[in-house]
Each structure stands twice: as C-alpha cells, then as structure tokens.
Amino acid sequence: MSWLEQPHSRRKALSAASGLVVGAALPGTAAAQAAAHTSARNSSAAASYTNPVLWQDFADIDIIRVGNAYYYSASTMHYSPGAPILRSYDLVNWEFAGHSVPVLDFGSKYDLNGAHGYVRGIWASSLAYRPSNRTFYWLGQIDFARTYIYTATAVEGPWNRLTTIGTAYYDAGLLVDTDDTLYVAYGNTTISVAQLSADGRTQVRAQQVFSTPSSVGTLEGSRFYRINGNHYIFLTRPANGQYILKSTSGPFGPYTMRQVLLDLRGPVAGGGVPHQGGLVQTPGGAWYYLAFVDAYPGGRIPVLAPVTWTSDGWPVVQLVDGAWGASYPSPVVPAPPRQVTPMTGVDTFDGTALKPKWEWNHNPDNSRWTVGNGLTLRTATVTDDLYWARNTLTHRIQGPTSTATIQLDHSTMRDGDRAGLALLRDSSAWIGVRRDGGATRVVMVNGLTMDSSWNTTGTGTEMASANVSGGRVWLRANADIRPGAARPGTFSYSTDGTNFVRLGPVFTMGNSWQFFMGYRFALFDYATQALGGSVRVERFELSAP
Known part of the structure; x- marks a missing residue:
C-alpha cells in the first residue's frame, strides 16, 4: 500500500507486456500443474466459495502456509496493536489469530501525545515462516525512517522485536530462501533486494534489481518467492494492476517483467480492480492468488482466485467470463482440525x-x-x-x-x-x-x-x-x-x-x-x-x- 496509491479510475490503462499472468510457478511440469487444478475442480464440483472471501478491511495482504494452516497479515496504520494475523484452513473461512506488532512504540505521536499518527504506522509489511528455527518473522518499515523485525514461535505470540535496521524497506516482501538465507524485496518504482545476516538482525548486501518502465508507471508492494529454482517479485501497480518479475539467476537478478492484470473487472459490485496481495500453494499443489479490492467506505477487502501455469513458468489468473470470478470451486484441502471462530x-x-x-x-x-x-x-x-x-x-x-x-x-x-x-x-x-x-x-x-x-x-x-x-x-x-x-x-x-x-x-x-x-x-x-x-x-x- 502506498501514499502514491490512486483510484483505479484515475490511472491510464498502460501495458508493458501482453498476456494475463501471475508470478509464481508450480513444482513439476505444466501438465502436472494443470492436472492438479483439474483434480481440484472435479473433487470440489459440489462446493464453491464466493468473493469477497471476507468482507472486512484487511489490506496489503501477505499470505503464507505453514503445514495445513494459512496465515494472512495486513496493514493497520495508526491502530494498535498492529499487523493483525488471520488464520484459515481452507483459504475461505478466516479467524483472528494475533498481532505481530504488540504496541506502536515508534514515537509519542502514536500515543496521541502532542501529535497523532493517523495514516502512518503499519503500512504494507511482510510475514514469513522460517522452518530452520520454527519461527515467524514480521518485517515492516515505519515512517520511511527504518525497518523493524519482530519474531514469534506462534502467531498468537508473544511477539518480540528482533532488530531495527537503518534502511527503510518500503513495501517489503520477506523471503526465507531454500538455503535458509533471508532476503527482502522492496521499493517504489525502483525495486531492490537486500540480503540479511544469518540471524536476521543486520543487512549484509543491498542492490537495485529493477527499474520500472515509464510506460507502466508505479510498481510497489513487493512479495518475494523462490519457486522451482526461480525467484519472483510480485508487484502491484496501484490501484489497478499487477506485474511480476522473474529471475532464473538468483535473488539479485537480472529480472524480466510480465503483466499480471490491468483494469481487470472485479467481483465486487461498485468495487475496484483486484490487485496487490500474494500467492500461496495448497498441500495438494494448487496455487491461489489472494488480492484485495478497493471497496470504500468499508476499506479494502480480500478476493481469491486460482492460478495455473505456463510451460515457461508464468502462472495465469483463472478468470470467469473475462473477469475475476464472483465464485470458484472451493480449494481442495485436508479436513480442518476445527471450525474457525466466526468474525461476527x-x-x-x-x-x-x-x-x-x-x-x-x-x-x-x-x-x-x-x-x-x-x-x-x-x-x-x-x-x-x-x-x-x-x-x-x-x-x-x-x-x-x-x-x-x-x-x-x-x-x-x-x-x-x-x-x-x-x-x-x-x-x-x-x-x-x-x-x-x-x-x-x-x-x-x-x-x-x-x-x-x-x-x-x-x-x-x-x-x-x-x-x-x-x-x-x-x-x-x-x-x-x-x-x-x-x-x-x-x-x-x-x-x-x-x-x-x-x-x-x-x-x-x-x-x-x-x-x-x-x-x-x-x-x-x-x-x-x-x-x-x-x-x-x-x-x-x-x-x-
């Protein structure tokens, strides 16, 4: 999310590349990927979900899966505690689990003490899980000044501040790579990648990896992935587009870009274009894109769509009549351990x-x-x-x-x-x-x-x-x-x-x-x-x- 964000109706529909693509790839061949989706559709023919999957204000989505549970982090600005975490077992039904930032201890303005922090605080941030130490990481920049990292061994907490880094990783995406190295993709229009130390407390290296073409405009909201040996940076063009960068040569690139979607008709009447958010894979191998739709006065609300894959590793959002679907077959997932707590x-x-x-x-x-x-x-x-x-x-x-x-x-x-x-x-x-x-x-x-x-x-x-x-x-x-x-x-x-x-x-x-x-x-x-x-x-x- 960005202060540069504009309503989709005010942005020109400019395209730097053709095709409707999404930036991640399934393990295995394109045929295997398609088969996984076909199996999912066939086995859930009697069940479907509708968009939005949750009609509440949870913007700047980061989504991960740990075991059979999905976790969803969102922005909260000046609200405290910050960075809520939602939990789901099926990508459709969500419950509150905790907050990554227990208190906004970033200055007296967050206490309404002589100043206020309205529309500051927790902007687009990132949630990740590191299997090597069984720890969740939250990373976000505050007030364009510095970056904070919090950790917990359970999403419910307690969450504690691990470190403060002098670089402000704007709209950052945190990646725990397959070799356990921590990387951060960040930036607005100019996209960079930083490598963190093994303990996650300091920056080891930072490098610009991409400059957005002027024909595209603004790209931000990084989400960082390592899939099938490739690195992907998933980026939003606020508030009406989505793009993807792909590197076959490591986290520092070089990267090539494709358009994911632009001015795509969304599933919420009167709402905006689905954009930003993140990609996640089910235990069965199917992939989904959880984006949000501008839907004021209620805020920005999550919508879910399946993705499939091209043979050269570019996933494609699955549309319904040329639009993000109002409904899709329900994800095929293991039986949940329990029902989630209702939101009402x-x-x-x-x-x-x-x-x-x-x-x-x-x-x-x-x-x-x-x-x-x-x-x-x-x-x-x-x-x-x-x-x-x-x-x-x-x-x-x-x-x-x-x-x-x-x-x-x-x-x-x-x-x-x-x-x-x-x-x-x-x-x-x-x-x-x-x-x-x-x-x-x-x-x-x-x-x-x-x-x-x-x-x-x-x-x-x-x-x-x-x-x-x-x-x-x-x-x-x-x-x-x-x-x-x-x-x-x-x-x-x-x-x-x-x-x-x-x-x-x-x-x-x-x-x-x-x-x-x-x-x-x-x-x-x-x-x-x-x-x-x-x-x-x-x-x-x-x-x-």
Missing part, C-alpha cells in the same frame, strides 16, 4: 485480555481500561475532540451491511463525560451518552471531520437527543458499506435491550480512498471537564443479515 457474534469481554479482533485508535493508556465482567473504560483524555481521545477501541465493520449493538452501564460517568458507539473514519458520527449538570441524555452527533493532513476540522454537531434514566442503555449503529451505493449509517438506542428507537438523521459515510483504512465501529469514553469517570461495556454484538 457476541463479546462479553470475559477473560484477562482483549480478543485479537479489537484494535485501539493509537496506543491506549493501559492504566485506564480493564476487561473481565465487561470492558471498563475510564476517561483517559480531557478533550472535546473524539479524534484526540485516547482509549477509543475499534472493530472492523462486516460487509456488505452489519449492525453493532452495545450494552452500556453509564452509572459512573461524571459531568462533562461523553461515551458511546461511533462510525469512525476521517468523517465520523456517533450515538452516545452525555452527562451534564447531573443529567443524562442519549445523543446522536455527526460532523466530526478531518482535513487532508488529518487535523480536526469539525468536532461534531448534536443532531438529536433524548433523556434517559437509570444506569444502563443499549446503543446501536448500522452500517451499509456497499461501494457505489448510498453508504448510510444509522443509529438507535434502547432502554430495555429489546425495543430500539432511531435517533438522528442518516449519516452518509465518506468513500474517499486517501485515509486508506475503512470505517470502523468504535467504543469511546472521554472527558470534556476532568478525568475520573468511567463506563462499562457489558456486551458487544456484531450481527449481519
């Missing part, structure tokens, strides 16, 4: 830690929240601006439409406190509870806005309110994130958890791409006068039709 459902915040589906807006103040018997949020910031309020906890929206409902105990709020449920992005709205002069009201607020530098331009306007009594209220937000549609967000409340009353006008969610991250449901509690108050979220439910 109820969370009562039991246990001693937040589940990995949750991410804070910037780093939290860990002294101001607890879980167990609900989520307790104690006010952490005195402000009138939600964008500067610490300890705002976010959850991705499930598309194409979904509803979040919280049960909120507001009995320990103090005068001046604001707490509730938001649709959070650079243009936001919320429903929540205001405590003023000892009186409690439930309110709907919109008009929270940011400029192009992510500075606040509007702190919100109260559009509707109602008096509430007692110490508990249910708040609900519904979001329709279908791209190219009306993009409505609506809010309602209940005093009994059963009968809900609409509050305020329809909020139209923005669909600009520049903020990159999609809308999220957000739980918040901040003070406008003084710290000391708190709320307890007793229950969160995400439901989809």
Whole structure:
C-alpha cells in the first residue's frame, strides 16, 4: 500500500507486456500443474466459495502456509496493536489469530501525545515462516525512517522485536530462501533486494534489481518467492494492476517483467480492480492468488482466485467470463482440525485480555481500561475532540451491511463525560451518552471531520437527543458499506435491550480512498471537564443479515 496509491479510475490503462499472468510457478511440469487444478475442480464440483472471501478491511495482504494452516497479515496504520494475523484452513473461512506488532512504540505521536499518527504506522509489511528455527518473522518499515523485525514461535505470540535496521524497506516482501538465507524485496518504482545476516538482525548486501518502465508507471508492494529454482517479485501497480518479475539467476537478478492484470473487472459490485496481495500453494499443489479490492467506505477487502501455469513458468489468473470470478470451486484441502471462530457474534469481554479482533485508535493508556465482567473504560483524555481521545477501541465493520449493538452501564460517568458507539473514519458520527449538570441524555452527533493532513476540522454537531434514566442503555449503529451505493449509517438506542428507537438523521459515510483504512465501529469514553469517570461495556454484538 502506498501514499502514491490512486483510484483505479484515475490511472491510464498502460501495458508493458501482453498476456494475463501471475508470478509464481508450480513444482513439476505444466501438465502436472494443470492436472492438479483439474483434480481440484472435479473433487470440489459440489462446493464453491464466493468473493469477497471476507468482507472486512484487511489490506496489503501477505499470505503464507505453514503445514495445513494459512496465515494472512495486513496493514493497520495508526491502530494498535498492529499487523493483525488471520488464520484459515481452507483459504475461505478466516479467524483472528494475533498481532505481530504488540504496541506502536515508534514515537509519542502514536500515543496521541502532542501529535497523532493517523495514516502512518503499519503500512504494507511482510510475514514469513522460517522452518530452520520454527519461527515467524514480521518485517515492516515505519515512517520511511527504518525497518523493524519482530519474531514469534506462534502467531498468537508473544511477539518480540528482533532488530531495527537503518534502511527503510518500503513495501517489503520477506523471503526465507531454500538455503535458509533471508532476503527482502522492496521499493517504489525502483525495486531492490537486500540480503540479511544469518540471524536476521543486520543487512549484509543491498542492490537495485529493477527499474520500472515509464510506460507502466508505479510498481510497489513487493512479495518475494523462490519457486522451482526461480525467484519472483510480485508487484502491484496501484490501484489497478499487477506485474511480476522473474529471475532464473538468483535473488539479485537480472529480472524480466510480465503483466499480471490491468483494469481487470472485479467481483465486487461498485468495487475496484483486484490487485496487490500474494500467492500461496495448497498441500495438494494448487496455487491461489489472494488480492484485495478497493471497496470504500468499508476499506479494502480480500478476493481469491486460482492460478495455473505456463510451460515457461508464468502462472495465469483463472478468470470467469473475462473477469475475476464472483465464485470458484472451493480449494481442495485436508479436513480442518476445527471450525474457525466466526468474525461476527457476541463479546462479553470475559477473560484477562482483549480478543485479537479489537484494535485501539493509537496506543491506549493501559492504566485506564480493564476487561473481565465487561470492558471498563475510564476517561483517559480531557478533550472535546473524539479524534484526540485516547482509549477509543475499534472493530472492523462486516460487509456488505452489519449492525453493532452495545450494552452500556453509564452509572459512573461524571459531568462533562461523553461515551458511546461511533462510525469512525476521517468523517465520523456517533450515538452516545452525555452527562451534564447531573443529567443524562442519549445523543446522536455527526460532523466530526478531518482535513487532508488529518487535523480536526469539525468536532461534531448534536443532531438529536433524548433523556434517559437509570444506569444502563443499549446503543446501536448500522452500517451499509456497499461501494457505489448510498453508504448510510444509522443509529438507535434502547432502554430495555429489546425495543430500539432511531435517533438522528442518516449519516452518509465518506468513500474517499486517501485515509486508506475503512470505517470502523468504535467504543469511546472521554472527558470534556476532568478525568475520573468511567463506563462499562457489558456486551458487544456484531450481527449481519
């Protein structure tokens, strides 16, 4: 993902090479590769999957397989913890497994301490597994300044920082080569390869290996592979194309280039061209390409397609009627050990830690929240601006439409406190509870806005309110994130958890791409006068039709 990323409609459809190809190769002959795909199709004729395989915002995909499990890493920008890892056993059904970056300890701006890190932080990064030491590696550059590597022996963690490297490996792809050497492909337009030391802590060598032709424009988002003795660097042309570099002479090239796809019709109505992402092989030998589609206001969502291979080692995306298919036969994989945890459902915040589906807006103040018997949020910031309020906890929206409902105990709020449920992005709205002069009201607020530098331009306007009594209220937000549609967000409340009353006008969610991250449901509690108050979220439910 890149700050240079442009909507696909704004990029010219320029092609440097003909043919629709993808950059990896199956072991064995082209005939064997085709046979593997034919077998997969025949044995799964009664089963198919639909795209997107997951309608949530998980962009800048890196995907790997370890044994019979697939792991999927994504960007999170200013959300903490960063770099979530999803797990699947069939490439279609995914669950949260953990985060590679436990805290964004890259400067005070990630703590909302005098500055903010909106649209900084975790950009396109890489996840790899090293069999020799049975260790997972995450690698990513921060703030164009330096590169960080974290490691863990299980994706659930704990993850620890291994090293910091002075070179900023932009949009990097990490390769554990067949001889156990670590290489990194990186760059924007000018693509380079670095070799790391055996312990992964330092750079041994770096060399430019490719310069993108001007007729193609920008290439970035490297994914690095060694397959059948060849090295491949899989590159995106944001946000409407995909290219592949191939070397038969080692990781430092020379490389030849082919076009993967350009302005290919995608499977999501109103969405963009499938691009970026990565390639992965099933235990049975079939290969797949997991890309993402720009689908704002919801963000960038994953779509999956099979690939086959040419006789000279260039794979081909399998299309349906000239487009990325809306459905394909399900991958043929070993029986999963269990069902994955659903992406929707109820969370009562039991246990001693937040589940990995949750991410804070910037780093939290860990002294101001607890879980167990609900989520307790104690006010952490005195402000009138939600964008500067610490300890705002976010959850991705499930598309194409979904509803979040919280049960909120507001009995320990103090005068001046604001707490509730938001649709959070650079243009936001919320429903929540205001405590003023000892009186409690439930309110709907919109008009929270940011400029192009992510500075606040509007702190919100109260559009509707109602008096509430007692110490508990249910708040609900519904979001329709279908791209190219009306993009409505609506809010309602209940005093009994059963009968809900609409509050305020329809909020139209923005669909600009520049903020990159999609809308999220957000739980918040901040003070406008003084710290000391708190709320307890007793229950969160995400439901989809």
